[in-house]
Amino acid sequence: MLRVTERGNFLYEPDGAVLNEFFWNRDRFCNVQGPIGSGTSTASCHKIWALACEQEPGYDNVRRTRWIITRETYKELRETTVKTWLDWFPEDIWGQFIRSEPMNHHLRRDHPSKDGTKVDCEVIFLAIPDADVAEQVCASYEITGFFKNEGQFTEKEVIDELLSRCGRYPAMKDGGGGATWFGGWMDMNAPVEGHWVPYMRGDIPLPPEMTEDEARAYEKPENWSFLVQPPGLLEKMVEGKPVYEPNPLAENQRWLRESYMEKIQGKKKSWIDRRVLNKVGLHLHGKAVYPTFSEVDHVHDRDHEPVQGLPIIVGLDGGRDPAAAFLQNVNGCWRVLSELIGDNESAALxxxxxxxxLSQKYPAMGAEFWGDPRMLDRTQASEITAGDVFLNLGMEILPSTSDNDPDTRRSTVESVLDRRNGFLVNKSCLMVKRALAGGYHYAKIKGVAGMYSPRPVKNGYSHIAEAVENALIGGGEGFALIQNPTREKPRPSPVKKRKVSLRRGRR
Structure with missing residues (x-):
């Protein structure tokens, strides 16, 4: 039960360390990400009133502020955000709520300090679906600050436009030195990859095709902060299947009628990951190629350094979007140490x-190179192969398989994932992690429930996943799977750098 003040008002108290930090945060912009039911929307409503009370009074002893609360549509505002707002600021106490669009609620109260000043807090509920509308609509407003609700659907340009209008109310001419504080904040559930927040937090590297000017928009200003609440549940893998248990650090739980363990009943893992475990999700519309991969079991909490004396196993995938995975086998555990992603570039680049x-990260260490057999195939247009280009630089690519059989590739990786302590990905290998977590997937067959395409989708994750496959197969796992394990596995001969002519027809 909430505590009650002397005036008879309910007293709001943030329930959780991160929620409390968010409520008192006074940076120019603050983003808080949490699972569903974590209390960020309620905290945001009270934060508006708290800041309204902190505003210095003008010449007439009135503390004036003006705020925008926004979502993508008025329907979303009415059905979610407005309901939360009126739960805490009901009309019979705080005055009439104007429901014409844009909706408006004007709060006028005596300041709680009983210093003779009054609080005049105007809250405008405004639908802003995208950056184009934001530029048009925001130009009409002069505000103190804003609250962007459900920011997992929001473009960064919308935030930029809203921030450009902050600090313009109250005006300096009205006394009080203008806005005592101005800025905005956004709450959100975990977004899907490609959202700007994970980029600005540093969770995911910027896409290689991004220009320098575009990349500058993702540099975090000093007066911006990003907060992440604890997950609602803890996850562990038992016999290849996820098992969940309550997280004692989960926030705002005493105010929820339904526990997280109840909420996840009948839900897909992708839904649980984003909405309860607070993990950045994927644009996943199919079935993961490697469903037994688990971030809990297979991603290390730090980066392993290479072990001297052991070779670096380099898995390669060719084509115009090439990829390389750099692995080591340490006491039977395969460690993915680093990754390299290409973007619309040839083998020559x-x-x-x-x-x-290799020279920067693994100097003076031996390396083996295992690739897709097609990297060694000549085409009608040229006698020069990708293998020739690598060999010309002292890197001899050996084919990981002879027939590129997809069953062999999948079975090899699954056998490694199934082994206890058989596979670990360095924390910095974000593309490998996200690929194995479901970015590399089979597409649904339209109109047929439960049916998927026989081959994985070719996308930004498939190339690095296939590079890992090639490294594991070539590194010995595929040989152990399909051959007599007592036979000696063939090893590549030491690389002898030799010059190969790259002119057509000369070998």
């Missing part, structure tokens, strides 16, 4: 990057 990566 990617091969020097691979060699430079």
């Amino acid at each position: 990617f091969a020097p990057r691979v060699r430079r990566h």
